[in-house]
Amino acid sequence: MKQIQLRQVSKSFGDVEVIPPLDLEIEDGEFVVFVGPSGCGKSTLLRLIAGLEDVTSGQVLIDGADATAIPPARRGLAMVFQSYALYPHMSVRRNIAFPLRMAGLDRAEQERRVDEAAKVLNLTEYLDRRPGQLSGGQRQRVAIGRAIVREPTAFLFDEPLSNLDAALRVGMRLEISELHKRLSTTMIYVTHDQVEAMTMADKIVVLQHGVIEQVGSPLELYRAPRNTFVAGFIGSPRMNLLEGAEAARHKAHTIGIRPEHIAISTRKGDWQGVVGVSEHLGSDTFFHINCPDFAAPLTVRADGELDLSYGSTVFLTPDLAHLHRFDDNGLRLT
């Protein structure tokens, strides 16, 4: 049982309550992603689990035992930092071996584990270099290597990919997912990027202002967002959230419809609008359509072959099966 539980955990910095009391359970072997806009307290939550910050109240349970007062090193967790936090004066080998050295393992065992981790992460030929001589992706792998050798109960990742360029990010995303499949160790991953959350997670925890808005699998969150915040945050491009007469017609304060659930036609449809900016991705095209009925332009996904010129009139038809309805508190109506 390598379970992590948070019970009524809260955190305040001085008078400012960053995280109001919250409960969360993380099962053994799960890949959990904390996602939310910057400043939502997701990193703080991770640091509370790691023990780098003290909880203001509540309990952190690891394997069923209260770990609230246990120092970070003895919680059996390994963390990968946003800046990688490699030790610049040590070689890659010594960086990866550092936690083992601190644990007092003998040299032969240190060597064995470092070589093993290096093989897994394709770092064997870089072992004698300094971190300063490595590329961003390689540094990231060293940081992961330093976490792996400890054979931790769980891995904690604090926005590990945000310093990498887009292409590398996609690659590292796959590598981390693959690592999770191979090690099947619990991983907690913090990111502000909902694409990372959707692609990697078994379970997503959406946070806003320190409050958990929704917990669920990526598809649960996509199909049934609990409120307008989650609806707008999960999915790319964002869900169109509409208020006013059209919403009232569906007996709701706000209705949400994803860009992929709107059909576009030049002849007939429910809503009439004028084509604004169009973004061509090749496979798809995203049109921004200005409708006189709605305040904000609607985003609509269409096939990449469809060509509509700026300013032409089009008709839109929402797929009612995928229409989301929310009340005046932003909560989902069923």
Place this chain on the structure above:
Amino acid sequence: MATQHSQSVARMMMAPAVILLLGWMLVPLTMTLFFSFKKYLPLRGGDLGWVGFDNYVRFVSSSSFWPAVATTLIIVGGVLVITVLLGIALALLLDQPMWGQGVVRILVIAPFFVMPTVSGLVWKNMFMDPVNGFFAHLWRFFGAEPIQWLSHASMPSLVMIVSWQWLPFATLILLTAIQSLDTEQLEAAEMDGARPLGRFWFIILPHLARAITVVILIQTIFLLSIFAEIFVTTAGAFGTKTLTYLIFQRVLESQNVGLGSAGGVYAIILANIVAVFLLRVVGKNLDA
């Protein structure tokens, strides 16, 4: 530099400063060299002609030469050890968040603003005076016989005074270095199981290595030529005669300009050895 044109303009702009500095350096240097080959006794006949390397031989073979070199090295070494060790300790303390941080930091830096002559006199008269000094009162309060600081413990006293002056410099450089350490590195080390002492030894100290080198080299340059502190406290007595002080005595007290100049040339050679060393090491550190 971007173009040939901007390069030559830059040279012209720098020329006045370079020429001024060269003159500043070359005139005294040439005069020292000139006098070092002469027998020149201002009050006993003035310029008595060329004597070749006589002054150089006499300066080195004087019974005061090697003790003076030893004294210089002991003061430099002692002050370096004390300022670096205490500097690291103070920097670590000052890096901790505390109430009145700004005021405390200014107070720590304060000794650096006191002129060497003044601080030497303050230490001599207010702290180390065997009758009325603070230390004498302190010793008597505990029923002990006051120490005759500047005569019986002259070298430790001097090292103490000079360390007090240079500690702020070391602290300041080391504090800024500590503050530039990425906190995530310390947190990573904490997660990796390093205890506070381990974090200091494996993370903070290696990070400070460059700053410590800078402190050591810069201080060495300045400490090689300390003079005022010795002049106002012991006046070179009780085994506190450094190379600089020996030169001063040869030129002004013995009124032997030639001999003193030869000593000056030795001092220049010593300082240049250190300067080359400094440029090598510090320069390399700054590149990395």
